[in-house]
Amino acid sequence: MRIKRALKTEMDLENSLARPKTRLQRVRAYEKEIDKIYKKINILQERCNHKNTLRKPKSNTGNWDPNDDRYWWEIDCMDCKKHWQEDQ
């Protein structure tokens, strides 16, 4: 087992030497990983029924044109961390 691991480490080292990555390539690789993780989070949030939410009333009033006044809710789901707004 230890030999296998040592061999793998050696192979990884050789691979990394054979294909040296630039800083930009590494950053792009990490961005791809982040993207994948966000997609996973989105799937979990889409499948959540958001039964456990915190709703905070918000307003923007006193505008010169009262038609611009707005009342809305800031909503956070405690189960999946999704955040969104809804008009009141």
Ligand SMILES: [Zn+2]
């Ligand atoms: Zn949710």
